[in-house]
Amino acid sequence: MTAPVLHAVVTGAPPAAHVGVLVELAQRDGWQVCVVASPDARKFLNVPALTEKTGLPVLSEYRQPGDPVALPRSDALAVVPATGNTLAKWAAGISDTYALGLLVEAVALKTPVVAVPFSNRAHLAHPAIVDAVVRLRSWDVTVLTGDNICPPHPPGPGGPYAAAFPWEVVWEALRARVETTHPGPGVPALEEQHR
Ligand SMILES: Cc1cc2nc3c(=O)[nH]c(=O)nc-3n(C[C@H](O)[C@H](O)[C@H](O)COP(=O)(O)O)c2cc1C
Secondary structure (H helix, E strand, C coil), X not given: CCCCEEEEEECCCHHHHHCHHHHHHHHHCCCEEEEEECHHHHHHCCHHHHHHHHCCCCECCCCCCCCCCCCCCCCEEEEEEECHHHHHHHHCCCCCCHHHHHHHHXXXXXXXXXEEECCEHHHHCCHHHHHXXXXXXXXXCEECCXXXXXXXXXXXXXXXXXXXXXXXXXXXXXXXXXXXXXXXXCCHHHHHHHC
């Protein structure tokens, strides 16, 4: 039987540096993991280490026209960490990074997605970002927030708070979503055309 596939989408905030923890949790449960990084996430990542751990390239760019699709289709996605920027663009349907393209398609494909916003209180309190979280949840995206998950930190650098990122909670939430989700009919061709 083929292993289920997780797309671990990382965006440009300090916890991105620790996404290897999620890779290991998912691999332990028999999943194949592909790390997809926004261009701004790459500065936080050890790309060679993640490539070795997953056996796949860490992709950030759309493929060239005519090139083959580089990643297997996902059975679930995690957006960890999710920047305010990515949340706002995702809810608006913007696909100007490869990571966003996968996330925008996942909504229509009804692929299980769990996202955990990470930023400071002032940033995440912006009405457009608050609204984005509400809209994403209304489309069945699981956005984990709250004091017991990953509370927004005080304005200022987030690096000191990155180590507390709730990787185990993310993986448990994703597993629970996968068990209760059934894929929607009729749209996979869209993903094949555009990614
Ligand atoms: C050192 C550093 C730390 C950052 N921390 C955060 C953060 O915690 N949360 C956030 O939303 N953006 C943070 N940013 C800003 C994002 O990286 C920036 O908004 C970027 O455009 C996000 O792009 P992306 O959503 O495509 O990854 C940080 C930037 C830097 C350079």
